[in-house]
Amino acid sequence: GAVVSQHPSRVICKSGTSVKIECRSLDFQATTMFWYRQFPKQSLMLMATSNEGSKATYEQGVEKDKFLINHASLTLSTLTVTSAHPEDSSFYICSAREGTGGPQPQHFGDGTRLSIL
Amino acid sequence: AQSVAQPEDQVNVAEGNPLTVKCTYSVSGNPYLFWYVQYPNRGLQFLLKYITGDNLVKGSYGFEAEFNKSQTSFHLKKPSALVSDSALYFCAVRGYGSSNTGKLIFGQGTTLQVKP
Numbered sequence: 001g002a003v004v005s006q007h008p009s010r011v012i013c014k015s016g017t018s019v020k021i022e023c024r025s026l027d028f029q030a031t032t033m034f035w036y037r038q039f040p041k042q043s044l045m046l047m048a049t050s051n052e053g054s055k056a057t058y059e060q061g062v063e064k065d066k067f068l069i070n071h072a073s074l075t076l077s078t079l080t081v082t083s084a085h086p087e088d089s090s091f092y093i094c095s096a097r098e099g100t101g102g103p104q105p106q107h108f109g110d111g112t113r114l115s116i117l
Numbered sequence: 118a119q120s121v122a123q124p125e126d127q128v129n130v131a132e133g134n135p136l137t138v139k140c141t142y143s144v145s146g147n148p149y150l151f152w153y154v155q156y157p158n159r160g161l162q163f164l165l166k167y168i169t170g171d172n173l174v175k176g177s178y179g180f181e182a183e184f185n186k187s188q189t190s191f192h193l194k195k196p197s198a199l200v201s202d203s204a205l206y207f208c209a210v211r212g213y214g215s216s217n218t219g220k221l222i223f224g225q226g227t228t229l230q231v232k233p
Contacts, residue, residue: 006160042226043223044207046221103149103168106151108163
């Protein structure tokens with residue numbers, strides 16, 4: 001149980017392109033979803049937290065107009081990297097959790113490797 | 118402020134030997150503690166969690182972790198390491214209570230290398 005599916009697993013595109021990444025909870029309702037960015041051999045950096053039906057809460061230093069997050073249903077959240085540039089190249093990981101608090105663990109997708117040429 | 122420290126960048130152990138990956142935390146109030154494992158180019162897989170109760174928590178793939186409140190530690194252990202355990206391990210904490218944000222705070226990660 002507790003499977004999170006993230007798609008696509010890898011994207012290679014030209015500078016200026018907008019890229020959408022999907023994150024789905026397959027067997028549970030994800031009240032809260034999280035988007036992380038991970039640089040090589042480093043820990044995860046939280047970008048934003050989204051609760052279903054409300055606006056995402058972005059971490060300090062993360063441009064909300066650059067990284068658009070939509071959490072329209074209890075099983076789907078999307079991250080759109082708008083007008084991507086080479087510095088946006090990274091490994092993006094989503095996670096999902098049932099409820100907004102409590103001891104439930106977060107369950108993670110397999111990540112999306114984004115490469116901007 | 119909440120924080121997690123994993124003091125070792127890398128742990129090397131021979132197959133069949135016991136392994137320990139260290140983690141200490143700082144949180145106001147009571148913590149929820151988690152261990153995750155990450156294989157190359159993959160997301161994080163949940164291993165185990167401490168909520169309350171017994172200080173020794175058992176998780177997936179034979180891993181266990183011991184919660185020590187006085188030392189604010191939550192070290193990950195396994196009695197007999199396998200080569201397939203080689204991966205990147207993350208400790209994480211989430212405080213609960215009104216003074217906490219509910220966010221999961223990760224340590225910097227420890228690479229476990231199990232040699233045959």
